[in-house]
Amino acid sequence: MALREYLAQALPDQEQFEILHLQNPSKESHPVITPQSSNKSGLITVKNQHFFALFHKEKAIYALEIYVYITLTPEVQDTIAERIVFVSKADTNGYCDCEVSFKKITQQLLRYVLSINPNYYLQKVIPRHREYHKFDKHLITKKTKPTDALRLLAKRQGDVSLMSSINLNVGIYHSFQCQPNIITKICLFTKPSPQYLFAESSKNPKKHQLDGASLLKWWLDILDELIVECFDQNTTANLRIPGEDETVVNRYLRGLKHNGWEAGDLFTKKSNEKHDLAAFRIPLFPDDPKSRFLHQLADEGRILSMYLKAYWAELQERQEFRLSVTVSVIGIQGHQAEEPIYVPNNKHDVFLTSSKKQFNSIKNYITGEAYDTIEGAFEAYLNVKYFLGDRFGRRLIKVEGVAKYRWIKKESIEKRRQDIINTLSVRKKPKK
Numbered sequence: 288m289a290l291r292e293y294l295a296q297a298l299p300d301q302e303q304f305e306i307l308h309l310q311n312p313s314k315e316s317h318p319v320i321t322p323q324s325s326n327k328s329g330l331i332t333v334k335n336q337h338f339f340a341l342f343h344k345e346k347a348i349y350a351l352e353i354y355v356y357i358t359l360t361p362e363v364q365d366t367i368a369e370r371i372v373f374v375s376k377a378d379t380n381g382y383c384d385c386e387v388s389f390k391k392i393t394q395q396l397l398r399y400v401l402s403i404n405p406n407y408y409l410q411k412v413i414p415r416h417r418e419y420h421k422f423d424k425h426l427i428t429k430k431t432k433p434t435d436a437l438r439l440l441a442k443r444q445g446d447v448s449l450m451s452s453i454n455l456n457v458g459i460y461h462s463f464q465c466q467p468n469i470i471t472k473i474c475l476f477t478k479p480s481p482q483y484l485f486a487e488s489s490k491n492p493k494k495h496q497l498d499g500a501s502l503l504k505w506w507l508d509i510l511d512e513l514i515v516e517c518f519d520q521n522t523t524a525n526l527r528i529p530g531e532d533e534t535v536v537n538r539y540l541r542g543l544k545h546n547g548w549e550a551g552d553l554f555t556k557k558s559n560e561k562h563d564l565a566a567f568r569i570p571l572f573p574d575d576p577k578s579r580f581l582h583q584l585a586d587e588g589r590i591l592s593m594y595l596k597a598y599w600a601e602l603q604e605r606q607e608f609r610l611s612v613t614v615s616v617i618g619i620q621g622h623q624a625e626e627p628i629y630v631p632n633n634k635h636d637v638f639l640t641s642s643k644k645q646f647n648s649i650k651n652y653i654t655g656e657a658y659d660t661i662e663g664a665f666e667a668y669l670n671v672k673y674f675l676g677d678r679f680g681r682r683l684i685k686v687e688g689v690a691k692y693r694w695i696k697k698e699s700i701e702k703r704r705q706d707i708i709n710t711l712s713v714r715k716k717p718k719k
């Protein structure tokens with residue numbers, strides 16, 4: 288199902304929206320979890336990034352950033368693979384002037400990302416180190432000497448067919464293959480902040496900001512429903528609240544629909560938490576408090592003496608958590624109930640950028656604005672729209688909502704009002 292269809296189900300009936308979906312070229316990256324021994328050196332990690340920005344009435348209103356990692360372990364017989372979906376940041380700015388549920392929008396965008404065939408990310412992967420000696424000798428690269436480059440250019444002018452005969456398949460990109468229904472992990476760190484992707488938006492009094500505990504419940508609702516609907520029953524789901532014991536954690540898990548929720552996290556085995564070094568168990572994600580703490584431990588020379596139990600205890604002591612807000616680490620691991628087979632369409636679903644630089648410069652039209660006034664939301668929309676149109680002949684994806692929840696809410700308010708009137712009139716009766 289296309290992105291537009293997923294999103295329409297979360298947006299209010301008959302309201303018009305537009306969405307920007309940016310995606311980075313896939314790139315080989317360092318392993319998400321640092322391997323302890325060199326015998327894991329065969330591990331291949333492919334990293335990709337999605338950025339979604341939603342617009343309503345020519346204003347940016349919401350954004351979500353997600354990283355996807357595919358880890359391949361080429362074995363003799365088969366390739367073992369897993370996918371990690373790291374939900375990095377969700378943010379709003381308060382300038383949406385119709386009633387929407389950002390919870391449903393976030394859930395639908397995650398559903399869409401989960402529906403993507405992992406092989407989609409593996410077809411054209413920029414290698415970590417390019418082997419320039421393997422490239423077609425007619426290609427000009429940054430390793431080509433200026434004199435040779437000039438000679439090649441002259442040759443191309445003399446023979447126009449030369450360019451089309453160049454073999455671009457050797458060495459420039461890697462390509463891998465895995466089974467579509469690999470293990471999927473969803474990881475996130477919930478930490479409320481006045482703003483993440485819309486600078487200065489906290490100055491808009493209409494922005495609705497969830498506090499730490501409400502944000503945690505918000506994410507649990509989103510993920511719990513996703514597990515029930517998209518994952519098989521054996522899926523594990525963990526919640527850790529640094530600094531809180533299991534009783535407090537279990538209170539948050541009460542009432543969730545999936546029965547595989549447990550206190551803890553995906554990376555710590557209880558039996559080994561005193562013996563396993565955090566450095567070889569905790570994943571390194573971009574702009575993530577857990578990773579920042581690992582980097583700090585490395586700078587302080589304590590990385591090889593920090594065991595998991597102490598790591599979690601000390602994490603909560605860090606400066607960024609001292610404001611006593613509830614933060615949490617949520618992890619899900621399992622197979623999806625249905626094989627993810629969707630391959631996004633570069634015209635209708637996604638704007639696939641040619642480089643990380645291009646990705647960041649387009650994203651910057653959204654994140655580089657100031658949202659203390661509504662002008663920022665208008666500017667972001669216009670800049671993205673004209674940049675995509677003028678430079679690439681591309682448009683934002685139009686989506687018309689089909690969800691009736693707005694009316695359901697109104698109906699339920701009306702029903703409650705009617706119930707109160709009925710109750711009052713029933714009470715009045717004996718007085719008569």
Ligand code: ACO
Nearest residue numbers: 375376377378379388389390476477478479480495496497
């Ligand atoms: N006044 C009162 N209640 C409101 C208002 C409002 N203006 N707006 C929404 N609500 C209620 C909704 O009715 C809903 O209630 P319900 O759960 O009883 O149905 C609840 O608040 C949640 O509403 P949503 O539309 O789902 O979400 P919201 O508008 O609160 O946005 C978000 C959630 C994006 C987290 C927002 O709080 C925000 O931008 N926070 C700042 C950035 C942030 O902390 N991001 C999360 C980082 S963690 C991570 O991304 C992994």
